[in-house]
Every structure is written in structure tokens, then in C-alpha cells.
Amino acid sequence: RVRAQIISGLESDLKDPQTIASNKLNAIAFAGHPYALPSNGTLDTVEALTRSDLIDAHRAVLTKDHLVLSVVGDVTAAELAPMLDTVFGGLPEKGAKLPQKIVFGASKGTTVVDFPSPQSQAIWAQPIDVDPDHPDFIPLFVMNHILGGGGFGSRLTDEVREKRGLTYGIYSYIAWLGATEYLGGSVASANATIGEAISVVKDEWKRMAEDGITELELEKAKKYLTGSYALRFDGNAKIARMMAGMQLDGFVPEYINVRNERINAITVEDVARVARTHMQPDDLRFLIVGRPESVLSTN
Amino acid sequence: RVRAQIISGLESDLKDPQTIASNKLNAIAFAGHPYALPSNGTLDTVEALTRSDLIDAHRAVLTKDHLVLSVVGDVTAAELAPMLDTVFGGLPEKGAKLPQKIVFGASKGTTVVDFPSPQSQAIWAQPIDVDPDHPDFIPLFVMNHILGGGGFGSRLTDEVREKRGLTYGIYSYIAWLGATEYLGGSVASANATIGEAISVVKDEWKRMAEDGITELELEKAKKYLTGSYALRFDGNAKIARMMAGMQLDGFVPEYINVRNERINAITVEDVARVARTHMQPDDLRFLIVGRPESVLSTN
Incomplete structure (x- = not known):
């Protein structure tokens, strides 16, 4: 029953440009590393799974x-x-070894994957360490919120969607x-306009690198990020889950x-730095799935 | 702190066409009824809240x-x-009376709310009983999955997005x-194309009413809906939460x-019926927020 459900999900993934794009980018970026493989498997691998595979x-x-x-409670x-x-x-x-450290390996520039659709899905990545x-983690986290992490009000939403x-x-x-x-991102646009969307992303990347952020942007980001954080801690189970997640992500x-x-x-100086x-x-590495017009694949 | 967080959310809502559309449609459809009010309040009402309001x-x-x-466990x-x-x-x-039964009251046709944006957000509703x-609940539920509830593979996604x-x-x-x-839905499109998107929605509504669904569509929907259901029951807390939600929604x-x-x-005959x-x-009632081209407001 679980296999049938996963296969039904994978069949739907085959039609979803976002999943196609992200699987393809991982395959290029992490060739030879476990990160290159789709996390839900493929139709072939899931079909072939046996009971003893699961036991192993x-x-x-x-x-x-x-x-x-993580344990949260009166204990x-x-x-x-x-x-x-x-x-x-x-x-x-002791279990199997965890994956070795790997640097995002896709070539810089743009890779186009042909997909019959009136729209193109672009995702991008830029390695960081x-x-x-x-x-630098906290200032970078605040910077990303202002750049494109915060939905309405973020620079990318303002420039690419609103304007x-x-x-x-x-x-x-x-x-x-x-x-x-890595720093990543995602945008979908009509085949005729995906090129313009990508070029705005590049411009915003450059503007952030050169000019940083304003006092007003920083103030709003702080208010949002600190105010919303407290709301995540209303219950033992949530706190325990957050702390377990933090450990996996490397937070103390x-x-x-x-x-x-x-x-x-x-x-603002910290963020500028x-x-x-x-x-x-x-x-930046861009991967585009669709039939983008006036976009040249450089890879 | 919670007030500041809610206000920051409401400020962001003021820029989100989807929230504007849905608040406006509720205001029209349920005038004089509590459902007419935005569930997170407004800047004015949240600013004005006092401690004694909360106690009341x-x-x-x-x-x-x-x-x-709902209680789930060995008890x-x-x-x-x-x-x-x-x-x-x-x-x-005993507490305050719950809201009286109300029928979706917005006029049939299209209402346009002017909003400066290159894109329009449309939402729609059609009262049902x-x-x-x-x-009829279960066949209607399966029908909606095929119409537009199921994401990739649903008719609306195929017709409006894919094709x-x-x-x-x-x-x-x-x-x-x-x-x-009510039966509801949502789509966003460029101002120049929102009219076409809405007309496809109307066509699909009509096609479903007249022709129902195919055997293949039914089979896929059954596989997905029954397969995914079991996966929601992996844990006492999840089961209890589901059962409480079911009671609120009127399920036994x-x-x-x-x-x-x-x-x-x-x-397929059940669904057709x-x-x-x-x-x-x-x-159908449509509410459009944006500056839609070639769409006439009928209200």
C-alpha cells in the first residue's frame, strides 16, 4: 500500500517541472554522491524494493x-x-557512514532541460561555505529573508512579481x-519571460553584494523573524521536534x-559585509525546465 | 509580542491579492454574519484589543x-x-451562541476589486447544500479531486496551467x-489573461456537470485518495487531532x-449524478483583485 502511494507520487512528480528541475540540478551538482539521488527514489528503484532491502x-x-x-518535559x-x-x-x-562533505559541483551558468510546457521553471544555486x-550565519539568514525568504515584501517578490x-x-x-x-531559489514564468525573470535575479544578487540593505528593511526583518520565532514553542512536542531538527542541522x-x-x-554593516x-x-548556477525563449544554455 | 506579530502578518496581508480577494468575497457573501469578518482581525481591531476583551x-x-x-490511547x-x-x-x-446557518449571498457573476498589480487574483465560489x-458528500469529494483538488493531473491544472x-x-x-x-477555487494570471483563465474554469464546470468523469480518472482518484489516507494515521497525536477536526467538521x-x-x-455514474x-x-461567483483586461464587473 505504501509502495503504491509512493509510486503514485512519483508519477505525479514526473509531470511537475519544479521536481524535475530540482532532481536534475542535484544530479549534476552532486554526481557520485548520495545527494545526487532523488529522495523519494525512482519508479525503477521503488518497484524493485524487497522486504530484505528494507531490513538492511x-x-x-x-x-x-x-x-x-530531544526530550522536553518535567523529567x-x-x-x-x-x-x-x-x-x-x-x-x-554503529551504522553506515554518513555522506562525505561535498561542494556544489554544477558548472556556473545556465542549463536548459527541454520540457513541453508553455511555462518554464527555473531554480538556482550558489555554493557557500x-x-x-x-x-556569518545569522547575518546571512537575515539577508536572505530580505532578499527572497520573506514572501510578500521581499526584494525578489517586489521586483519580479509585484513590479x-x-x-x-x-x-x-x-x-x-x-x-x-548553498544559497538557492526558485521561480516559474512563461517561456517568453523566464529570461527576464532570471536576469532580475542576477541583478538583485549583484545589488545585494554591492549595496547591502537599508535600515528600514533590517528593522522589518528583525521584527518579523524574532516575533514569529516565539510562536513556534507552544507545546512540548513542538519544542522537542524543533530541538531534534536543530541537532540534525548542526545547531547547539x-x-x-x-x-x-x-x-x-x-x-546594516554586518549584512553588507x-x-x-x-x-x-x-x-550562480541556473537550471531551467521548459522551452525558454531567448535563453542560452551555457553548459 | 503576539499583537506585534499579528499586526506584522496583517500588514503583509494588505499586499497579498489572494488574502484581499478572500476577505472581500467573505464580506460580500456573508454580510452581517461572523463569517464576513477576516479571521485574523484588522489592523484597527487588533490595535484596539484589551486584556479584558481576551478574558471575555x-x-x-x-x-x-x-x-x-478526541482521546486516542490505551485507556x-x-x-x-x-x-x-x-x-x-x-x-x-454554556458559551456564546454559534453562528446561524447562512447561504452564500454574493450575487452571481463577477466582481472586480481594483488593485495596482500586473497580475490578477481570481477566486470563485458556488453555494452547495x-x-x-x-x-452525495463522498462522490462530490471524489469529483472535486478530479476537477481541481488534486494538483498535477487535475483537470483545472491540465487545462489552465499545462495546456x-x-x-x-x-x-x-x-x-x-x-x-x-460551497465549492470554491483560486487562480492567478496576468491581467491580460485572467479573463481567459476564468472562462476555462466556467467551461470545466459545465463539462463536469454535463459529462461527468471517465473510468480512468475515477481509478486514479481512488488510488490516490485511499492510499494517502492511511498515511495520516501514524501516531496517537495525529489520530486524535484528525478525530477532533472531524467532529468540528460534522463527521461521525x-x-x-x-x-x-x-x-x-x-x-462514474455516481459522480455524474x-x-x-x-x-x-x-x-458561480467570481471575485477578481487586480486590473483585469477585458473582464466586465457584473455587480
Whole structure:
């Protein structure tokens, strides 16, 4: 039943330009690395799965050295220890090795994947080397919110959607996947206008690198980012889930307490500095799925 | 802090054509009824809130007669009763009256709200009188999945996005809000093309009413709807949340056990019958926010 459901999802993915684009970009960027593979598998691999494949995977993955655990509640560490032993004591000590660190390997420039559609889906990525421990992480996070992380009001939405009407949705994000980090983004536009949309993205990348942000933008971003954070902590289960997610993403538990303080301490100069350092317009990789007009594939 | 966060959300809503459209349609459709008001309030009402407003609302709403409860776990009703008394025993017996039943009151046809944007957001609604107890509910639910509920592969996505490239996202849904029910939907398109998008929606409404669906469409919808349902029940908290939501929406608890069976029993004739009965192309109300070209406001 689960196999049928996944296959039905994969069949739908084959028609979704966004999924096609992201699978293709991963395949190019991380060739030879597990990140190159689609996370839901392919029709072939899912069809071929056997019960013993699942048992093997279970054994390789559910092990003590891969376990991340967060406990939230009225319990002491001493009370907790025997409970954890009961639940997890039977797991093997060591599992399969985690993926090696890898740098985003796709060539700079533009790759076009032909797909019969009146619209094109573009995604982009620019490698960075900033994990959550890096001192530039917080200013870069604030910068991305202003650039394209914040939906309505972000620069990319203003420029590409509001002013030019080239799309209904555009966003950027910071991907920190454990074994790699990059700045990414996504936009869909008609085949005739996707080229213009991409060129606005490049311009905004350059403008951010050269001019940074304004006081007003910073103030609004701080208000939003710090105000919304508190609302995520209304319940034990949510807090535990957030803390487990943070561990997987490489954050220390103290991050929860210092995050808002660190965001509030950011200045426009801090953001200008990290933008100058990390935003590299010439380092952008675009992958376009569709039949874009006047866009040249450079790869 | 919560007030500042809500206000920051409302400021962003003022720029979002989809929220503007949906607030405006509710205001027209449910004038004089609580459903006419935006669920997050307005800048004025949220600014004006006092502590005693919250205490009054708390008293009017958190009462035994409004309480819906689902418990999932290894517990008997006899064990549970005293626990529930401890937790909820102190609540007042009766709270404020719930909203009266209301029929979607907006005039048929098209209403345009001027908004300076290169794109237009259209939403639509067509009143129905089918709550979850109604024998037509399940066939209508399957019909909507095929019409525009299912994303990629749905008729509206195929016709408006895939074939004509008029939008990046279009969907339809069944709203059953307790005091009213309607078939709704949403699409955004450039000002020059929103008129064409709307006319395709009307055509698809008509085609469904006249011709129903095909065997292949029904088979795919059944596979998806029944397969994905089981995946929602992996955990006590999820099951309890679903059962509480079901009670609020007017489903009996047995629905969980019979839903997939009832979906699998549907025939193309069942869907054709409910489509003929409930799909009323002439009864559609469109609300457009933007500067649509060649679209006449009929209201």
C-alpha cells in the first residue's frame, strides 16, 4: 500500500517541472554522491524494493551513532537515562557512514532541460561555505529573508512579481544539508519571460553584494523573524521536534536562547559585509525546465 | 509580542491579492454574519484589543457546550471520565451562541476589486447544500479531486496551467464551514489573461456537470485518495487531532473506518449524478483583485 502511494507520487512528480528541475540540478551538482539521488527514489528503484532491502536499510540507519534525541518535559536526566536505555538500548552501536562533505559541483551558468510546457521553471544555486556554526550565519539568514525568504515584501517578490508581473511566486533560501551548503531559489514564468525573470535575479544578487540593505528593511526583518520565532514553542512536542531538527542541522541547543538576541544585534554593516563576502553573482548556477525563449544554455 | 506579530502578518496581508480577494468575497457573501469578518482581525481591531476583551472571549468560547474532544490511547472510558472532569470540569456549561446557518449571498457573476498589480487574483465560489452527512458528500469529494483538488493531473491544472500556460497554480476545493457549504477555487494570471483563465474554469464546470468523469480518472482518484489516507494515521497525536477536526467538521467517528470503502464503491455514474445535481455554472461567483483586461464587473 505504501509502495503504491509512493509510486503514485512519483508519477505525479514526473509531470511537475519544479521536481524535475530540482532532481536534475542535484544530479549534476552532486554526481557520485548520495545527494545526487532523488529522495523519494525512482519508479525503477521503488518497484524493485524487497522486504530484505528494507531490513538492511533499517539496520544501517537506525543505530546509536546516528541517533539524535530531544526530550522536553518535567523529567531529570537521571530519571530519563534508564527510559532511554529501555527504548534505544537494543540498537546497534554503529551504522553506515554518513555522506562525505561535498561542494556544489554544477558548472556556473545556465542549463536548459527541454520540457513541453508553455511555462518554464527555473531554480538556482550558489555554493557557500557557511554552516550554522559560522559567525556569518545569522547575518546571512537575515539577508536572505530580505532578499527572497520573506514572501510578500521581499526584494525578489517586489521586483519580479509585484513590479513586473513575471511570476506568482519567487523565493530564495539557504540550504544547509549537513554535507553541503548553498544559497538557492526558485521561480516559474512563461517561456517568453523566464529570461527576464532570471536576469532580475542576477541583478538583485549583484545589488545585494554591492549595496547591502537599508535600515528600514533590517528593522522589518528583525521584527518579523524574532516575533514569529516565539510562536513556534507552544507545546512540548513542538519544542522537542524543533530541538531534534536543530541537532540534525548542526545547531547547539543554546541557539534557542540566543537566536533572537543575535538577530537583534545585527547591523546594516554586518549584512553588507556578509553580502559582499558570500553573494557571488558570477557563481550562480541556473537550471531551467521548459522551452525558454531567448535563453542560452551555457553548459 | 503576539499583537506585534499579528499586526506584522496583517500588514503583509494588505499586499497579498489572494488574502484581499478572500476577505472581500467573505464580506460580500456573508454580510452581517461572523463569517464576513477576516479571521485574523484588522489592523484597527487588533490595535484596539484589551486584556479584558481576551478574558471575555475566553469566557464566551471555552465552554462545555463548545468542547469537542478526541482521546486516542490505551485507556478505557471509565478511566478517562475522572481525568476529563479534572481538566475540563471547571468550564462554564454554556458559551456564546454559534453562528446561524447562512447561504452564500454574493450575487452571481463577477466582481472586480481594483488593485495596482500586473497580475490578477481570481477566486470563485458556488453555494452547495452538502454537508459531510449528505449521501452525495463522498462522490462530490471524489469529483472535486478530479476537477481541481488534486494538483498535477487535475483537470483545472491540465487545462489552465499545462495546456495554456495561464497560471502556475489553480485549485478547487469543497468548503464545509459548519454554517455554510460551497465549492470554491483560486487562480492567478496576468491581467491580460485572467479573463481567459476564468472562462476555462466556467467551461470545466459545465463539462463536469454535463459529462461527468471517465473510468480512468475515477481509478486514479481512488488510488490516490485511499492510499494517502492511511498515511495520516501514524501516531496517537495525529489520530486524535484528525478525530477532533472531524467532529468540528460534522463527521461521525465511524467515518474513519468506512471512508475508503465508500470511496472505492463510487462509480462514474455516481459522480455524474452528483455533478449534474450540484455543479451550477450559472451560479458561480467570481471575485477578481487586480486590473483585469477585458473582464466586465457584473455587480
